[in-house]
């Protein structure tokens with residue numbers, strides 16, 4: 001199963017052009033949902049206004065090499081390893097889910113667009129990327145969902161309490177999980193039995209919810225967060241600090257109380 005392209009098997013009953021159109025539709029849904037979100041929240045407008053204002057209080061003009069250094073550090077640390085989440089399980093779970101999703105999506109696009117023609121031979125690398133990506137997403141996303149999300153971790157809500165904010169993580173886990181089950185059932189060669197069609201249907205629905213729900217979910221954070229991290233790091237380097245007061249020139253002494261419990265009350 002792990003080295004078989006599930007979309008190639010599907011292409012024997014569904015035209016490849018249909019699968020390719022579905023992927024394009026998902027891309028359009030991301031774009032439309034994100035633009036609607038930006039218009040509704042006015043976050044990008046605020047972001048640029050704030051950056052312009054902060055620039056006025058910059059203590060120094062950054063040279064090109066300083067800018068490149070800040071940008072590279074932001075990519076390597078804030079974006080590639082989600083350093084905002086600190087050291088620990090929250091960051092590890094996010095990194096698993098993030099890279100899992102990237103592998104899963106890249107694998108899907110490559111296999112659907114390049115390896116679904118009748119005599120295509122898919123190099124084992126791509127199906128492996130796809131299956132491993134899906135498994136990592138389910139593991140990282142499930143870890144976050146059952147144990148780490150703020151409602152459960154800090155607010156003592158039961159894991160099965162679902163609110164709109166959970167739309168993104170649940171649709172993400174569902175699309176990978178249903179994709180994996182569908183691929184497994186297909187690999188059993190059930191001769192057109194109902195099960196793999198049911199899971200193909202669930203896989204399609206999960207994707208429609210994930211990509212169609214961008215406006216209502218946290219999906220677009222994957223675009224906003226890198227921009228915000230870059231702005232924050234540039235503002236620190238040029239001394240403008242987003243118009244925040246300078247750090248206190250005193251030792252960080254908070255008393256012993258702070259060591260009694262890990263901070264988790266947000």
Ligand code: HEM
Nearest residue numbers: 078079082084090097098101102165166169218222225226
């Ligand atoms: C393919 C890319 C990404 C995926 C699939 C992804 C996935 C997720 C998921 C499922 C959540 C949990 C959402 C929830 O609260 O229900 C989350 C939260 C978060 N993500 Fe991402 N993310 C991606 C990219 C990024 C990037 C690039 C950054 C930062 C530069 C980032 C920073 C965060 C932060 C800070 C949280 C809050 C975590 C928490 O509450 O513990 N994410 N992400």
